[in-house]
Amino acid sequence: MCHAALHLQVLSRRTITSEDTVSAILMNITRKCRSGLSSDELLALENRDRKESEELSKATYLEVNNSISLPGRQSGSAEWRAARSELGQADSLSCSSCPIRRCVDAHVSKIHDALSAILSHFxxxxxPNERIIEVIVTLRSLMQNLKDANFKSRRVALDQKSQQIFEILPSAERLLSAISLKAELHTVRDPSVATDGNLIHTSLALPVALDAVDEILSNYKSGIFYTKGHQFPRGNRLCSGSVLASSEQLPIGIVCVAN
Structure with missing residues (x-):
């Protein structure tokens, strides 16, 4: 069976774990890998690990010391950092030389932009809010049916109520495009929505869109109505950005990826 066919199964088996759990697993793996070493070699490695740990725990958030040329970090033994090629090559390097890590989830931006256009249209x-809720419920049902459809041949037939979405909302097709879907309304076949492009992209983007539609629907049902110029989604949720990440210093900037 091809890997693509198992993609949804892999997604459903993903497990969110803690740093402590991962650390314990790595320690067990390290212990097994070192099982064939002599006692002297083990002692040397354990001393090095202990020194490393002490150096890192001494000052996790030290004030910037311009006299230290350690790109990305401001603590740790220069000796073991040099052994791991963490010091760089130039003596003039400072904390400002740590890499800016770019994070962009284009499909999230496109989904949010399309939903913002739909809210602006309302x-x-x-x-009326009652009509808006009715339309969003229909849209959510369509999204859920698409999410539950077969991975390889993802297609959902449109009933009369679902077809009205595309008559009421000019941005509905824009939303589908952001999820690599397309509406087939004027064909010989019955009206439907089907995959248009990368199957995996659609599989990853659908939960994002469904979550966003759920958020809108929940707000309307709770009496939280979107007004003209209202930013969607939550103001503190970004779908792209960049950070100055140093591993030990607090990052400059915030990014958020799709879940």
Whole structure:
């Protein structure tokens, strides 16, 4: 069986773990890898590990010392850092030389932009909140059916109510495009929505879109209505950005990826 066919199964088996658990697993692996070493070699490695740990725990958040040329970190033994090629080559390097890590989830941005356009359409046309909830419920049902559809041949037939979404919302097809889907409304076949592009992209983007639609629906049902110019989604949730990450210093900037 091809790997793509098992993609959804892999996603469903993902496990969120803690740093302590990962650390314990790595320690067990390290212990097994060192099982064939002599006692002297083990002692030397254990001393080195202990020294490493002490150096890192001494000052996790030290004030910047410009006299230290350690890119990305401001603590740790220069000796073992040099052994791991962590010091760089130039003496002039400082904490400002740690890499800026770019994080972009284009599909999240496109999904949020499309949903923002839909919300703006509701506001511009003064559509009653009851009607908005009805349309969003229909949209959510369509998204859920697409999410539950077969991975390889993802296609959902549109009933009359679902077809009205594309008549009411000019940005509906834009939303589908952000999820690598397309509406087939004027074909010989019955009206439907099907995959248009990368199957894996659709599989990853659908939960993001469904989560966002759930958020909108929950807000409307709770009496939290979107007004003209309202930012969607939550103001503290970014879908792209960059950070100055040093591993030990607090990052400059915030990024958030799709879940």
């Amino acid at each position: 506001c511009d046309n003064n559509i």
